[in-house]
Amino acid sequence: MPAARVLIDGPSELVFDYAIPEGLPVVAGCRVRIPLRNKTSQGTVLDIVETPGDLGFSLRPLHSLTEPEPLITPKLLEAGRWIASYYGCSIESVIRALLPEAVRTEDNSAKIRKTVLLEKDPDPELLAKITKRAPKQAAILALLSHSAERKIALADLGEGASASVKSLAKQGLVLVHDEEVRRDPEADGIEEIVADSPLPLNDEQHGALEVILSSLHLPDSEPRPPILLHGVTGSGKTEVYLQAARRTLDLGKTVLVLVPEISLTPQTVRRFRARFADMQDQVAVLHSNLSQGERFDEWHRIRKGKARIVIGARSAVFAPLPDLGLILVDEEHENSYKQDQVPRYHGRDVAVLRASLEGCTIVLGSATPSLESFQNTLEGKYQIVRLLKRADGQSLPLIRVLDMRLESKKHKGGMAILSDRLRVALEQRIAKNEQSILFLNRRGFARSLQCPACGYVCMCAHCSVPLTYHKEDERLMCHICGHQAVVPRKCPDCRDPAIHLQGFGTQKVEEVLAKVLPSAKIARIDADAMRKKNALRDLLNAFQARKIDVLVGTQMIAKGLHFPNVTLVGILNADIGLHVPDFRAGERTFQLLTQVAGRAGRGELEGEVIVQTFTPHSPSVQFARHHDFDGFAEQELEFRRQFEYPPFAHCAMLTSRSTHERRAEFTLQTLHRRLTEDCPPGIIIGDPLPSPLVKTHGQFRFQLMLRSMKARPLTRHVQGVLQKTTLPEDVTVVFDMDAWNFT
Ligand SMILES: Nc1ncnc2c1ncn2[C@@H]1O[C@H](COP(=O)(O)OP(=O)(O)OP(=O)(O)O)[C@@H](O)[C@H]1O
Ligand SMILES: [Zn+2]
Numbered sequence: 068m069p070a071a072r073v074l075i076d077g078p079s080e081l082v083f084d085y086a087i088p089e090g091l092p093v094v095a096g097c098r099v100r101i102p103l104r105n106k107t108s109q110g111t112v113l114d115i116v117e118t119p120g121d122l123g124f125s126l127r128p129l130h131s132l133t134e135p136e137p138l139i140t141p142k143l144l145e146a147g148r149w150i151a152s153y154y155g156c157s158i159e160s161v162i163r164a165l166l167p168e169a170v171r172t173e174d175n176s177a178k179i180r181k182t183v184l185l186e187k188d189p190d191p192e193l194l195a196k197i198t199k200r201a202p203k204q205a206a207i208l209a210l211l212s213h214s215a216e217r218k219i220a221l222a223d224l225g226e227g228a229s230a231s232v233k234s235l236a237k238q239g240l241v242l243v244h245d246e247e248v249r250r251d252p253e254a255d256g257i258e259e260i261v262a263d264s265p266l267p268l269n270d271e272q273h274g275a276l277e278v279i280l281s282s283l284h285l286p287d288s289e290p291r292p293p294i295l296l297h298g299v300t301g302s303g304k305t306e307v308y309l310q311a312a313r314r315t316l317d318l319g320k321t322v323l324v325l326v327p328e329i330s331l332t333p334q335t336v337r338r339f340r341a342r343f344a345d346m347q348d349q350v351a352v353l354h355s356n357l358s359q360g361e362r363f364d365e366w367h368r369i370r371k372g373k374a375r376i377v378i379g380a381r382s383a384v385f386a387p388l389p390d391l392g393l394i395l396v397d398e399e400h401e402n403s404y405k406q407d408q409v410p411r412y413h414g415r416d417v418a419v420l421r422a423s424l425e426g427c428t429i430v431l432g433s434a435t436p437s438l439e440s441f442q443n444t445l446e447g448k449y450q451i452v453r454l455l456k457r458a459d460g461q462s463l464p465l466i467r468v469l470d471m472r473l474e475s476k477k478h479k480g481g482m483a484i485l486s487d488r489l490r491v492a493l494e495q496r497i498a499k500n501e502q503s504i505l506f507l508n509r510r511g512f513a514r515s516l517q518c519p520a521c522g523y524v525c526m527c528a529h530c531s532v533p534l535t536y537h538k539e540d541e542r543l544m545c546h547i548c549g550h551q552a553v554v555p556r557k558c559p560d561c562r563d564p565a566i567h568l569q570g571f572g573t574q575k576v577e578e579v580l581a582k583v584l585p586s587a588k589i590a591r592i593d594a595d596a597m598r599k600k601n602a603l604r605d606l607l608n609a610f611q612a613r614k615i616d617v618l619v620g621t622q623m624i625a626k627g628l629h630f631p632n633v634t635l636v637g638i639l640n641a642d643i644g645l646h647v648p649d650f651r652a653g654e655r656t657f658q659l660l661t662q663v664a665g666r667a668g669r670g671e672l673e674g675e676v677i678v679q680t681f682t683p684h685s686p687s688v689q690f691a692r693h694h695d696f697d698g699f700a701e702q703e704l705e706f707r708r709q710f711e712y713p714p715f716a717h718c719a720m721l722t723s724r725s726t727h728e729r730r731a732e733f734t735l736q737t738l739h740r741r742l743t744e745d746c747p748p749g750i751i752i753g754d755p756l757p758s759p760l761v762k763t764h765g766q767f768r769f770q771l772m773l774r775s776m777k778a779r780p781l782t783r784h785v786q787g788v789l790q791k792t793t794l795p796e797d798v799t800v801v802f803d804m805d806a807w808n809f810t
């Protein structure tokens with residue numbers, strides 16, 4: 068007898084089988100109402116299973132379907148199963164990602180409203196009569212005839228209007244109907260969309276579009292290898308995306324666009340909106356700050372095929388688009404595609420999988436492709452298309468590397484923030500009324516408080532990191548857990564009053580600039596300054612309008628920004644990211660330098676980049692300086708091959724956490740021992756070690772790295788050991804397949 072295996076909504080991840088009532092079209096992916104104890108609950112059908120007839124008891128039947136169609140498409144359900152087995156997580160956790168909370172709740176579906184429509188204008192005689200006998204009805208008629216679309220929501224007509232409306236309807240003057248309302252996520256702070264039209268493509272772009280189109284037009288049964296679009300900064304990748312998307316829609320198919328983070332890529336989103344202005348209601352933008360109701364609306368619009376082009380970050384990879392024709396993954400190298408909570412999937416990799424399941428075309432675009440994707444092109448698994456020239460015919464900016472060890476000497480041991488060279492360059496730009504961007508790499512580095520007498524550093528009480536000084540509110544703050552502390556007047560350890568600030572942050576840079584460039588208008592972009600809603604957008608608009616001369620910022624300004632009047636980019640501390648314990652450190656530094664440098668000289672005017680560094684000869688700096696991706700990739704891949712790191716092996720992390728240091732350590736040691744016993748061939752197991760960030764949020768952390776050519780055997784082995792091991796209650800163990808964060 069077939070039964071429905073149902074994952075019950077709620078935190079406890081219960082799964083039960085239910086009998087399917089005669090004639091009810093229940094398939095995997097459906098949402099159902101089910102009896103649970105003596106209540107009615109809801110759940111998602113994971114599977115249709117065959118139950119033996121001699122169960123000894125009969126299954127309770129499920130009540131009904133919440134919607135006639137399955138909410139999760141069969142292909143997405145298949146992708147979900149893959150994720151569960153590949154990343155070693157429960158299918159339940161994956162279903163929760165596939166079907167967000169907001170989408171499951173029926174309460175969010177109150178989206179129908181009664182609307183009153185003016186059917187015909189009363190002739191003057193009738194109107195006079197109504198005005199005299201029923202002034203309320205007359206008022207409603209007047210309101211309607213003056214409204215934009217000759218319609219008004221019944222609720223907006225005020226209390227007690229329904230009787231009047233009813234009688235107007237009887238006279239055939241108005242019509243009342245149910246209207247589906249869409250809560251427009253953009254409604255507040257709305258921006259005017261200026262429609263734009265396709266640009267004539269240059270030869271390189273044309274070639275790239277042709278490759279994408281021939282993949283689009285392949286017969287359904289043909290495999291479509293992913294296409295890596297490697298285009299230097301400003302080469303016009305976005306224009307290629309836009310035209311490919313349009314052609315896909317013309318074929319009657321739908322398009323999914325993934326971007327690293329919506330709030331950090333406002334320009335990309337705006338360009339899609341502008342290009343598809345003629346079909347605005349078919350564009351869905353999945354922001355992370357959508358309300359539950361908005362998320363519900365957008366999701367159902369997508370599922371019903373009303374929104375045919377979806378733009379979103381990582382989790383949008385699960386957008387239930389029917390007839391998917393094209394997936395675009397912009398800035399495919401970005402870390403933010405990796406989810407750092409269960410299920411710990413990589414959005415780009417899931418996109419590639421989804422494309423293969425759906426039989427659609429996928430394009431991964433970047434100016435600095437990940438070595439994983441690049442290696443796939445070398446092995447012939449992916450196709451590669453290149454845009455080597457800037458779209459506007461400009462050359463790539465000239466990059467100068469400045470040795471800051473020499474600058475520091477000039478400053479008598481003190482930390483130089485701004486070299487003379489960079490200061491002069493800034494002054495020149497201001498004199499010419501051109502704009503500059505100053506970039507501060509803050510990874511693993513921030514402004515901390517240190518005692519010069521005894522070396523004491525103010526640390527977070529809960530995490531093994533120094534507290535960061537925030538000038539605006541005169542406080543020390545932990546950037547990991549948010550812990551705050553007052554700034555001590557004397558060293559807490561030796562009582563020396565000379566305790567002072569080490570290093571520098573964006574606030575300090577802004578302060579120094581204000582002194583050095585008194586006439587310049589300076590603005591700062593970082594997580595602190597951008598906490599207010601729309602702050603980033605407003606600031607970028609002001610910069611675009613040239614109301615700001617110098618923009619100072621962190622990682623936030625590295626992404627996809629296009630400002631033609633920017634002719635100078637300064638990178639203040641280029642190599643700081645090199646000193647973190649992560650085999651991708653060099654790759655990240657190369658990417659960051661190339662991306663930031665790429666913000667310069669994107670218009671008529673030539674661009675210059677000044678890179679301040681203490682390690683001028685590091686390969687990441689040198690290859691970035693020469694715009695040499697291939698050179699960088701060749702040398703970096705050699706290193707990865709030699710040490711068996713990705714892309715030549717899968718790399719996973721097993722982490723234990725506890726408030727009890729010893730228990731966290733002991734647990735990981737136990738797991739290490741069991742993993743080493745009868746370990747399948749081809750898996751390299753590292754030693755259990757304290758994490759580089761040994762303590763966060765008051766918890767001690769230990770980690771061990773596992774590597775393997777093949778992913779599945781590794782996941783299976785770890786899952787097997789974890790299932791056999793009883794963990795102490797106060798220890799949490801996390802398995803992260805294809806890990807991207809090693810601190
Ligand atoms: N064929 C074209 N003719 C003229 N201008 C173009 C063409 N294609 C793109 N452009 C313009 O060139 C500029 C850079 O293009 P775009 O921002 O798409 O590059 P990109 O490759 O996405 O850059 P990045 O990776 O640096 O974000 C834009 O102003 C765009 O309008
Ligand atoms: Zn001291």
Ligand SMILES: [Zn+2]
Nearest residue numbers: 527530545548
């Ligand atoms: Zn902390």
